[in-house]
Amino acid sequence: MSPTMAGDDHGTVEARYGAEAATHFRNQGFWADDSLSSWVDRWARERPGSRAVSDGVRELTFAQLSNQSARLAIRLLELGIHAGDRVAIQLPNWVEFVMAYAAINRVGAILVPIMPVYRHTEVLHILQSAEPKVVLTTGNFRGFDHAAMFRELRGEAPSVSRLIIARSKVVDSSFEERIDDTVAEGQSATALAAQLGPYPHSDQGHAIIYSSGTESTAKGCLHTWNTAAFTARFLARDVFRLTAVDTMFMPSPLAHTTGIEIGILAPLIAGAQIHLLDVWDPEIALARIQQFACTAAASATPFVRMVLDTPSSRRHDLSTMRVWLCAGAPIPTTLAMEFAEVFNQGTLLPLYGCTEVGVATVCHPDDDLETISTSDGRVLARGVDIKLIDHVGERVGAGQEGEICYRGPGAMLSYWRDHENTRAAIDDEGWHHCGDLGRVDADGYLRVTGRLKDIIIRGGQNLSAREIEEHLLTHPAIKDVAVVPYPDERLGEKVCAFITVQDGTPLSVSDIRSFLTNKRKVAIQKVPEKVLTIDELPRTASGKVQKFVLRKQATSTVR
Template sequence: MIKRIYIIVGGQVTMMMEISKLEREISKLEPSCCNVNGTSKEVKKSYIHGCTNAELLFDTIGERLRLAAKKFPDREVVIFKKEGVRKTYKELLKDCENLATGLIHLGLNKGDRLGIWSPNHYEWIVTQFASALAGLVLVNVNPMYKSEDLWYALTQVGIKALIAPPAFKNSNYYATLSEIIPDLHSYPEGKSNLKSDVFPKLQHIIIFDYEDRVFRGAWKYSDVVKMGTEDDRVKLSKIEKNVMPDDPTNIQYTSGTTGKPKGATLTHHNIVNNAYFVGRRAGYHEGRTIICIPNPLYHCFGCVMGSLSAVIHFQTCVFPAPAFDALAALKAIHEEKCTALYGTPTMYIDMLSHSEYKNFNYSSIRSGIIAGAPCPATLCNKLVHELGMKDLQVCYGTTETSPVSYMSICDDPPEERIRNVGHIMDHLESVLVDEQGNVVERGQKGELLVRGYSVMRSYWDNEEQTKMVCSSDRWYHTGDIGVMNENGTVSIVGRSKDMIVRGGENIYPTEVEQFLFRHPDIQDVQIIGVPDERFGEAVCAWIRLHHSSKVTETDIREYCKGKIAHFKIPKYILFKQDHEFPKTVTGKVKKYEMRKITTFELGLENVASHYNQL
């Protein structure tokens, strides 16, 4: 991801290698020479290590929150503009303690999974830090998830309690819960204690107090924060002493090599240090910083790069609206005099092109972060010269690496910073390898691997998939193809996996394919990503129907609505015959050829790609 400009490109494996072989390759770091017309040329390998004098932290999230509340009790830590909520560090800590003791009163124990399924509300932040205090594992559930996605999220990691608002915009959270838990309405109002054969782990649903009503089978959030007794506070104190930096604290769903998303399990040590070192490189430790965060908290970018980094460096976060609103973000910068701005490329495009863009003052901005997708150079230039992000920084990372692995430094000129994803982060190692696992020379393409404190603990309860991306010597295989420059910076030139990155959302084609396969009229379906000017990529479906079927594009989209997140619903639907699918001699579909064919058929040849092919 990024700091000032933050780019996250998913993570995945396509190549593995023997441990001893990779170690031997890296150990050959002495420059080798070759004679060319009587001259010698130094050959440098694509390996880099983040040397630093700054020590790693060995603190928990709860310890960092308490430290901030002690040092700056009256400094504002979060401002939620649409809700009119402004909280100091002292107030946030108190609210977090109240929720933590309430959850303990409900029977949640250290290590239990607590889900948060919500847009950006103050309760999200309280849940984030309260779960850390109580030794719980916070599970970030995408607020756009519908019934199918939510079903999977609840069961895959065994969520014991779920916190959510009743509804937001087109998402009716309580109605979706009622859909997958049909007997929810048989429970008393304002009480949960669920006993479901479908979700045996799920015991409690907690609903925000945003409507003047009480829901059956669900606690009111305001009641839970009042439940804690003196005994519960004693228990909280004991739990905090037993929470260790290496304990898991956060599960974030990430697209994988096959099938459904997996739960990347991150420890306190993972994300505390990543937030700390990103903040240091961004200069948050050197002066007062007010960060405008219009992007979602459920992403690593929002809750690690944003709220956690701010707390660790005693700074302030401003959330313009529960969901992205370009005008709200522009107003927030103006009214709160924000010094840093976060967002995906799509968000920045929408803000810069908004009809009221020129009506506000952005002179306070000095830095920014773009995350979730590669950033076009032209957009970066606009951010520097039009929005005033003189300290613009580009970063690269994955959820599995907590997330930032590379980040530019402000000592480099802005025009240099936007050409690549920056320098390796402190205390991390990185190497680029070819398909045989050999370390490539600088200037050559290779798969990017990362090793160090930031590599996730595992995919939750999925040892097989964990081993596919993390070798036994702890190298994490990103699946992304890069080139290491002479100065050690890296340029990402593509990715070796099929994952689609749409406006910062990672979409794994197999997941959408498996869902559409359930449609009775669909005989075959293949999902690919095609160029899109606004989102970077758009979802396209090649569908082969049963011969007698009369299904239309509208029918397919209606079938998807309310069942899968809207960003997974194909923008383009092409009905094809079997012979039109390009295949290998063994019958495997060639998605690369499909993308080329589709780009031509849809007239997207001139739509710029985010990747610079070297």
């Protein structure tokens, strides 16, 4: 039914789901024969002059978004990009991200989003794994030259043959070009459409989104248009209830699952506007929500706390905001009540999901305050099944804790070119084992209670403790290390590193920060905010580090 896709034995819809399940998903309206680019072109025909996307500096109408993405798509074809090829984007939350995403989809290529905060180490891993032929990025943003980084990595990532640069006047003509030159006025929309041909098949590879999880290197989650759009369709219809008059406010990175599925796909499927914030600042966020009359948003829960703590929050007209979805931390009753007061009865709703399956459970605007503050919602749509299992794989009853497993139309096909991890995560019955613990009550509401994964959720982003540990162990003065989370009111969790050192001389937080960012070149959010030097790490008789002891110790230092 679908074109062949590179990857492991789950790299096609037939291998992952089977023809019967795929047909069922279509018959039930969970999947459709459309695409991101077909939605963009539809709204360009029906509402050409309406604003599609803005970021406070630039904006595009639906007609401009359609036209410029088509011109970039033609250029991608000229650069040898065809269906199944990978194209990476490392851009802030700018309109160029949305336009480039639509162009990539228009030629049937596979989007590889890269978080803007990622640096040499993380970026090189993604480039070597996904092997994109073209990268869209920028020059200097927030004191870091992204284009220069890709120039440095070129020798170790030979698949990349071209950089397309946004908002930068400085380019190396032998390797780079400016996106503004690429999408300059030229052929008509009709002529462009004739060159581009049919839209891509909705079951072919659409995006490889990298998620760190528990391993030391990130895994690429291979999604089709249909598996990615499933979450967007039902959030847009049943939770946000988006129409053409709505505006989605997106402060979360577009390179993240939240940014892609909620910030781009949900509003574009509904024909709503998108407003982007490229640098998080709660004061600016409030001003933008008022200025652009934003009606919906999604972010990590700590973002909401920062907005409400901003002195000017009571002075802005925020009455247009109806629904704000939160992930990564529970929503306390007091936070939900305060949000409703400041946002004029707007509703703060929790969700549970991950890059591998999109949104699994979510609360709805009709749920009461107790449900919102004590659960992570029910299944997103009737096509989703959730079960909780014990340590031997048996399903547990209502109210009992177990590992959360997902089966439904939003699950990825596989981890990109990673047979071992794919087989470990997806069992023979098609259940995706999420690695998190939870309880489901008699009414079907899930509450996430913990995690099997060794991760820190900092500001809604999953950080692998093992990855940070492996970087720290390369420091010449560090003998042993264990990384654990500790609670933080603003970000949910922060990173604490317990270290033993060679000569007994403690290393400061600034020492560690300098080493990780300058020597190891890792993203700043992975740098520990707390470093504690101890004589030896607590271990079990079998030699495993007793991280629960260290978590208690790290937590006690902030009380």
